[in-house]
Amino acid sequence: MQYQSTRGSAPSLGFEDVTLAGLASDGGLYLPTSWPSFSADDIRALGGLSYVETAVRVMTPFVAESLTEEELRELCTTAYSRFSHQAVVPLVQLDHQHWLLELFHGPTLAFKDVALQLLGQLFERFLSRRDDHLTIVGATSGDTGSAAIDAVAGREKIDIFMLHPDGRVSDVQRRQMTTVRAPNVYNIAIDGSFDDAQALVKRMFNDVDFSRRFNLSAVNSINWARLMAQVVYYFYAAVRLGAPERPVAFSVPTGNFGDVFAGYVAAKMGLPVAKLIVATNVNDILHRALSDGDYSQGQVVPTATPSMDIQVSSNFERLLFDAGGRNGQALADQMRGFEASKAMRLTNAQRDGAAALFSSARIDADSMTMAMRWAYDGSGQIIDPHSAIGLAAAREAGVDASIPVVTLATAHPAKFRDAVERATGTRPPLPARVGDLFAREESYVKLPGTFEAVTAYVAERATPRA
Numbered sequence: 059m060q061y062q063s064t065r066g067s068a069p070s071l072g073f074e075d076v077t078l079a080g081l082a083s084d085g086g087l088y089l090p091t092s093w094p095s096f097s098a099d100d101i102r103a104l105g106g107l108s109y110v111e112t113a114v115r116v117m118t119p120f121v122a123e124s125l126t127e128e129e130l131r132e133l134c135t136t137a138y139s140r141f142s143h144q145a146v147v148p149l150v151q152l153d154h155q156h157w158l159l160e161l162f163h164g165p166t167l168a169f170k171d172v173a174l175q176l177l178g179q180l181f182e183r184f185l186s187r188r189d190d191h192l193t194i195v196g197a198t199s200g201d202t203g204s205a206a207i208d209a210v211a212g213r214e215k216i217d218i219f220m221l222h223p224d225g226r227v228s229d230v231q232r233r234q235m236t237t238v239r240a241p242n243v244y245n246i247a248i249d250g251s252f253d254d255a256q257a258l259v260k261r262m263f264n265d266v267d268f269s270r271r272f273n274l275s276a277v278n279s280i281n282w283a284r285l286m287a288q289v290v291y292y293f294y295a296a297v298r299l300g301a302p303e304r305p306v307a308f309s310v311p312t313g314n315f316g317d318v319f320a321g322y323v324a325a326k327m328g329l330p331v332a333k334l335i336v337a338t339n340v341n342d343i344l345h346r347a348l349s350d351g352d353y354s355q356g357q358v359v360p361t362a363t364p365s366m367d368i369q370v371s372s373n374f375e376r377l378l379f380d381a382g383g384r385n386g387q388a389l390a391d392q393m394r395g396f397e398a399s400k401a402m403r404l405t406n407a408q409r410d411g412a413a414a415l416f417s418s419a420r421i422d423a424d425s426m427t428m429a430m431r432w433a434y435d436g437s438g439q440i441i442d443p444h445s446a447i448g449l450a451a452a453r454e455a456g457v458d459a460s461i462p463v464v465t466l467a468t469a470h471p472a473k474f475r476d477a478v479e480r481a482t483g484t485r486p487p488l489p490a491r492v493g494d495l496f497a498r499e500e501s502y503v504k505l506p507g508t509f510e511a512v513t514a515y516v517a518e519r520a521t522p523r524a
């Protein structure tokens with residue numbers, strides 16, 4: 059399997075190189091040159107398999123030239139051994155049509171662990187094959203940061219620099235990052251929004267000298283391996299609800315468009331996905347883009363769902379590329395236009411390509427609260443505000459009653475205790491694995507959100523290439 063950049067001018071690479079590179083050298087994002095295809099029989103054969111075995115079957119076509127099936131199995135077994143639920147990602151029924159897919163049973167209590175625990179293993183395996191050192195630079199609105207740090211803390215051949223928007227992540231999220239004491243972990247709170255942090259990270263990659271000197275790599279969902287690992291749970295859930303005989307719809311609380319793009323990949327591979335519902339909070343660039351073709355960046359409004367307070371969605375570029383006919387040169391021009399003016403219109407081909415599978419909804423604070431109450435009053439489920447955005451959109455979407463609708467539950471409610479308590483009157487306790495979080499000492503620096511300040515900080519601490 060070879061991978062190509064969405065912007066058409068970076069070299070095609072194999073899986074190992076794509077994983078270590080993160081972002082393509084032309085500023086684009088890597089995608090497989092074609093989608094692997096699963097027949098109805100292949101999908102049926104996933105019935106009854108464990109999560110690890112499902113992961114091996116679903117990911118093998120993507121990694122085949124870089125890992126043997128046995129190696130992949132070994133890495134998945136290690137990655138998912140730290141999840142506290144035997145099913146890894148259990149399905150919970152809410153009513154006759156609605157289900158939650160709980161993705162938050164990993165070490166840092168968010169769906170990011172599903173991909174990042176594996177990515178940590180992949181980095182380690184690939185670096186063991188070469189005499190090299192990686193400098194990871196990442197941006198987080200809360201959850202990627204802690205999951206990535208957990209996955210790479212203490213690894214000898216990796217340094218990680220994680221940027222978060224100062225004051226705009228929950229206390230639990232911040233402490234999960236800043237209380238990890240390992241010599242290779244650097245937390246940076248920047249003055250600005252998540253979009254500012256993400257733009258700084260992309261600029262570091264696009265600075266060819268800087269990027270080569272420190273051998274930069276990515277843990278954000280710009281890294282293809284992140285998305286690949288997330289494709290697995292769409293198969294796992296759909297098969298349990300009747301696929302391939304019965305189609306299944308998914309509602310996904312969305313920010314950077316990574317999680318829901320993994321659902322698109324699953325559909326491209328042959329999984330019968332009836333609908334992908336893109337649920338945004340009031341930071342609704344994706345809802346505007348999908349409903350009206352208007353992808354224009356507004357001011358980020360801080361909300362009770364900070365992990366989705368995003369107005370530039372990295373992975374939307376992957377959809378525009380694939381659904382719009384895979385014209386890298388045209389997309390490079392379109393993205394350059396967006397970077398200059400902060401606005402663009404989707405082409406008709408992009409809109410039509412997306413409309414076949416996606417619908418979208420913008421969920422405000424009241425609807426989010428009502429969804430939390432509905433889940434709590436109806437079935438005793440305490441859900442986090444991000445999952446509630448997904449559930450509210452799922453219930454509004456008008457999906458045919460014969461089709462199960464799975465809302466991805468992306469974070470443990472304890473990560474957002476204040477918002478949960480406000481909505482339900484119940485304060486979720488911190489799970490034992492993070493029980494002493496508020497007793498641990500924090501360590502992070504605050505920097506202005508400028509390229510100069512951040513690169514100077516990284517350059518002083520990162521290991522340059524020999």
Ligand SMILES: Cc1ncc(COP(=O)(O)O)c(C=O)c1O
Nearest residue numbers: 201312313314315316317365468
């Ligand atoms: C809890 C939670 N829900 C939803 C999202 C949005 O996911 P994505 O950025 O993949 O769209 C995030 C952050 O990515 C998150 O941390």
Ligand SMILES: N[C@@H](CCOP(=O)(O)O)C(=O)O
Nearest residue numbers: 198199200201202278279365
């Ligand atoms: N909500 C995210 C933002 C970064 O998203 P990613 O999936 O691209 O890493 C977060 O939790 O940090």
